[in-house]
Amino acid sequence: FLSTKLVVMYAKCRSLREARKVFDEMPQRNAVSWTTMIAAYAKHGKAEEALKLFNEMKENGVEIDSFSFASVLPACSKLGSLDQTKRVHEEIRKRGIEDNVFVGSGLVGTYVKCGSLEDARNVFDKMPEKNVVSWTAMITGYAQNGKVSKARKLFDKMPERNVVSWNAMLAGYVRNGIVDQALRLFVKMPERNVSSWNAMIGGFSQSGDVKTALEFFEKMPSRDVISWNTMISAYAQNWDFNEALNMYRQMQEAGVQPNSATFASALPACANSAAVQQGKEIHDDFRRSGLGRNLFVGSALVDMYAKCGSIEDARKVFDKMPERNVVSWTAMIGGYAMNGNGKEALQLFKEMQRSGVKPN
RNA sequence: GGUAACUCAAA
Numbered sequence A: 001f002l003s004t005k006l007v008v009m010y011a012k013c014r015s016l017r018e019a020r021k022v023f024d025e026m027p028q029r030n031a032v033s034w035t036t037m038i039a040a041y042a043k044h045g046k047a048e049e050a051l052k053l054f055n056e057m058k059e060n061g062v063e064i065d066s067f068s069f070a071s072v073l074p075a076c077s078k079l080g081s082l083d084q085t086k087r088v089h090e091e092i093r094k095r096g097i098e099d100n101v102f103v104g105s106g107l108v109g110t111y112v113k114c115g116s117l118e119d120a121r122n123v124f125d126k127m128p129e130k131n132v133v134s135w136t137a138m139i140t141g142y143a144q145n146g147k148v149s150k151a152r153k154l155f156d157k158m159p160e161r162n163v164v165s166w167n168a169m170l171a172g173y174v175r176n177g178i179v180d181q182a183l184r185l186f187v188k189m190p191e192r193n194v195s196s197w198n199a200m201i202g203g204f205s206q207s208g209d210v211k212t213a214l215e216f217f218e219k220m221p222s223r224d225v226i227s228w229n230t231m232i233s234a235y236a237q238n239w240d241f242n243e244a245l246n247m248y249r250q251m252q253e254a255g256v257q258p259n260s261a262t263f264a265s266a267l268p269a270c271a272n273s274a275a276v277q278q279g280k281e282i283h284d285d286f287r288r289s290g291l292g293r294n295l296f297v298g299s300a301l302v303d304m305y306a307k308c309g310s311i312e313d314a315r316k317v318f319d320k321m322p323e324r325n326v327v328s329w330t331a332m333i334g335g336y337a338m339n340g341n342g343k344e345a346l347q348l349f350k351e352m353q354r355s356g357v358k359p360n
Numbered sequence B: 001g002g003u004a005a006c007u008c009a010a011a
Helices: A001-013 A016-025 A031-043 A046-057 A066-079 A084-095 A101-113 A116-125 A132-143 A149-155 A165-175 A180-186 A195-206 A209-221 A225-237 A241-255 A260-271 A275-288 A295-307 A310-321 A326-340 A341-353
Strands: none
Touching: A001 A016, A001 A031, A001 A101, A001 A260, A031 A046, A031 A066, A031 A209, A066 A084, A066 A101, A084 A101, A084 A116, A101 A132, A116 A132, A132 A149, A132 A165, A149 A165, A165 A180, A165 A195, A180 A195, A195 A209, A195 A225, A209 A225, A225 A260, A241 A260, A260 A275, A260 A295, A260 A326, A275 A295, A295 A310, A295 A326, A310 A326, A326 A341
16 A cells, blocks of 8 residues: 555654654555554654554554564563563464564563563573574673673674674673773774764763763764763763863754753753753753653753752743653752752652652 | 664753
8 A cells, every 4th residue: 555655654754743644544554554653653762652552453453463563562661561561472472473583582672671681581592593683682681780791601602793782792891880891892893883982982981081981982983962972971970060061062063963862961060060051051952952851851950950049940840841750859859958948848749759659 | 565682861
């Protein structure tokens, strides 16, 4: 069908809305159009929507194949619910497609992100054929959960490696604070991409070596938005707030489109230096960016206004947030406490508990 | 014609 191709096209051009419009108006939807929409939502981080569509697909009696499962698994990863993932896994088993390498690798990664290394390893061991993606997903599982040597054993054992596998191992060393090993890999790897460089910059930043982080940033062949965000964070987290804001400005001059992480990285620099004027400018930039509301940016804004003493503005942002978690609540409550308004702080604390958010 | 793995962010 022609409209199926249209949905695919719009989804590829990352125009979710347009794709959905065509999808909704289609006279007949097949497995391809359903899967395309599910994958598009998952890619945009809209996990609930992806799962909703997946369930609707089942209700409509459309056949769910390995493509559909592999597409919905990233949404399960984002939700992080082990129960949800086990339910999907059960459906996969029932349909007898757990041997598919895309489905298997997806399951490994999803179990990792739901915090169950055991289930991940189980699926991994049972896979009749593994490819570089399956191996890399398993390595990431160990590497990101404090088991670097297990990760390294797998890494050395895997039949073939690509740049992503090298990056996964490198990131594992970084995550566990072993920057020298990360650097050793970085030097040794047969090819590097922008992610490899970004990971190293993050590693140096994490160990407090902003100087070397900057050297790598300047030396790398090309920089993407993550490179810039990492440097902004590097300065902000190492108490050089002016340089953080400087990087933010340079990024704009370089014509790089900021994303939500950019704002969430730059705002703490204003918060911690009580730079309310710059904070307001960044708030304006965010509104003008056309990026949708974001939990991280919302919390960073609340914290920025609160720490700058503009408690009213903090509350305005807080009230407009569509979703709040313990970080947003804590930022707001802390703001009132700092302001000497213990009464309002206490009241909000109770309100937070009433809304089902647990303090930590 | 649709699918899986790596790097950045808030109290």
